Amino acid sequence: MKINIIDDIPDEGLSLDLTEEGHALTELAGGKLEYSFTSPVAVHLDLTKTDGNVFVSGDIKTGISVPCSRCLNEFVLPFETDFSIFYTMGKEEETEKELKPGDIDVNYLSGPELDTTEMVLAQITLEMPMQPLCKPECKGLCPRCGADLNRGECGCPSEEKVDPRFAKLKGFKVE
Ligand SMILES: [Zn+2]
Numbered sequence: 323m324k325i326n327i328i329d330d331i332p333d334e335g336l337s338l339d340l341t342e343e344g345h346a347l348t349e350l351a352g353g354k355l356e357y358s359f360t361s362p363v364a365v366h367l368d369l370t371k372t373d374g375n376v377f378v379s380g381d382i383k384t385g386i387s388v389p390c391s392r393c394l395n396e397f398v399l400p401f402e403t404d405f406s407i408f409y410t411m412g413k414e415e416e417t418e419k420e421l422k423p424g425d426i427d428v429n430y431l432s433g434p435e436l437d438t439t440e441m442v443l444a445q446i447t448l449e450m451p452m453q454p455l456c457k458p459e460c461k462g463l464c465p466r467c468g469a470d471l472n473r474g475e476c477g478c479p480s481e482e483k484v485d486p487r488f489a490k491l492k493g494f495k496v497e
């Protein structure tokens with residue numbers, strides 16, 4: 323949804339609970355997300371404004387289906403994040419640096435409209451793990467035959483399973 327920061331936020335602030343649909347987020351990302359949503363994205367926002375600036379604190383909860391970075395099996399990652407963003411109107415170069423409170427993210431709005439779908443997508447993108455794991459002890463795939471080692475040993479000789487970065491060291495002789 324779009325929030326007009328001048329008209330929609332009263333002086334005492336605004337608390338909102340809203341739901342963003344996964345397909346809308348995927349569309350906004352150009353249909354290119356490497357994951358999909360397994361449940362609607364529940365968002366809670368607290369917005370406060372001061373002189374055309376808006377401080378947003380919120381949280382996002384959803385389920386995300388993503389391939390494990392080791393075994394490549396899709397699994398559902400329970401996704402939850404808290405965030406704080408400071409929005410100010412105008413362009414970055416025109417705005418005094420002193421506006422920035424502490425080390426909170428500052429975003430620049432070209433008009434009075436704040437798009438919550440964009441905000442939520444940006445936060446999810448920021449907080450998605452780079453290498454999601456289906457479980458911390460995931461054994462991954464055999465580099466030789468591609469078998470999922472979580473389902474048991476594949477029978478390949480064990481020296482073939484050594485990470486190639488370490489395999490090089492095996493032929494190394496110490497003088
Ligand atoms: Zn895995």
Ligand SMILES: [Zn+2]
Pocket residue numbers: 464465466467468469476477478
């Ligand atoms: Zn194997």
